[in-house]
Amino acid sequence: MPEILSAPLALALTAVLSYLLGSIPFGVLVTRAMGLGDLRAIGSGNIGATNVLRTGNKAAAAATLVLDGAKGAVAVLVARAMLGEDAAQVAALFSFLGHLFPVWLGFRGGKGVATFLGTMIALDWRIGLACCATWLVVALVGRISSLSALVATASASLWLFIFGQGQLFVLVVVLTVLVYVRHWPNIQRLKAGTEPKIGAKKG
Numbered sequence: 599m600p601e602i603l604s605a606p607l608a609l610a611l612t613a614v615l616s617y618l619l620g621s622i623p624f625g626v627l628v629t630r631a632m633g634l635g636d637l638r639a640i641g642s643g644n645i646g647a648t649n650v651l652r653t654g655n656k657a658a659a660a661a662t663l664v665l666d667g668a669k670g671a672v673a674v675l676v677a678r679a680m681l682g683e684d685a686a687q688v689a690a691l692f693s694f695l696g697h698l699f700p701v702w703l704g705f706r707g708g709k710g711v712a713t714f715l716g717t718m719i720a721l722d723w724r725i726g727l728a729c730c731a732t733w734l735v736v737a738l739v740g741r742i743s744s745l746s747a748l749v750a751t752a753s754a755s756l757w758l759f760i761f762g763q764g765q766l767f768v769l770v771v772v773l774t775v776l777v778y779v780r781h782w783p784n785i786q787r788l789k790a791g792t793e794p795k796i797g798a799k800k801g
Contacts (some may be wrong), residue, residue, distance in 0.1 A: 616673040616677065637649060668716055673690070708782055725763060727760035733750035744784035
């Protein structure tokens with residue numbers, strides 16, 4: 599591809615294709631395929647794995663989690679293989695934006711945690727696994743998915759310096775800020791002590 603397209607055009611194409619991949623609403627597709635109804639009319643209405651879990655179907659939630667993470671990881675890995683590290687970061691950002699603002703759902707998407715973790719694993723598996731471990735520890739202790747997500751994404755900035763990947767700092771900060779913006783209602787409920795526990799049905 600570098601021989602055929604100029605670098606700016608190649609990066610622009612990477613952005614578009616990564617966005618389209620990231621915008622695939624796997625939560626909606628999985629729940630529909632498994633006969634669980636319209637996910638947007640269930641619980642919080644969010645299209646992510648946490649809301650899928652409120653259907654009571656753990657397999658559907660697990661599938662959504664894996665697929666939402668995989669789309670970010672695939673975008674990064676393909677971009678890196680074809681165009682290098684700059685393209686990998688572009689792919690990480692735009693696949694993430696695709697999940698948050700999918701064109702297929704009127705730009706009303708998920709909160710991005712699984713896709714964030716998927717992109718981190720693809721960018722540097724050590725950072726990704728450290729973020730996943732952070733999520734798991736907080737989830738086991740607090741039993742609140744949003745708190746686990748907020749701590750795990752915030753921890754990424756620490757992990758990238760521990761593992762010598764400071765060049766990812768700007769990208770990680772941007773993704774983390776977007777996660778926090780999307781979790782603003784959750785943050786307010788956490789402050790009020792009304793945020794539901796993992797697996798609890800909402801609404």
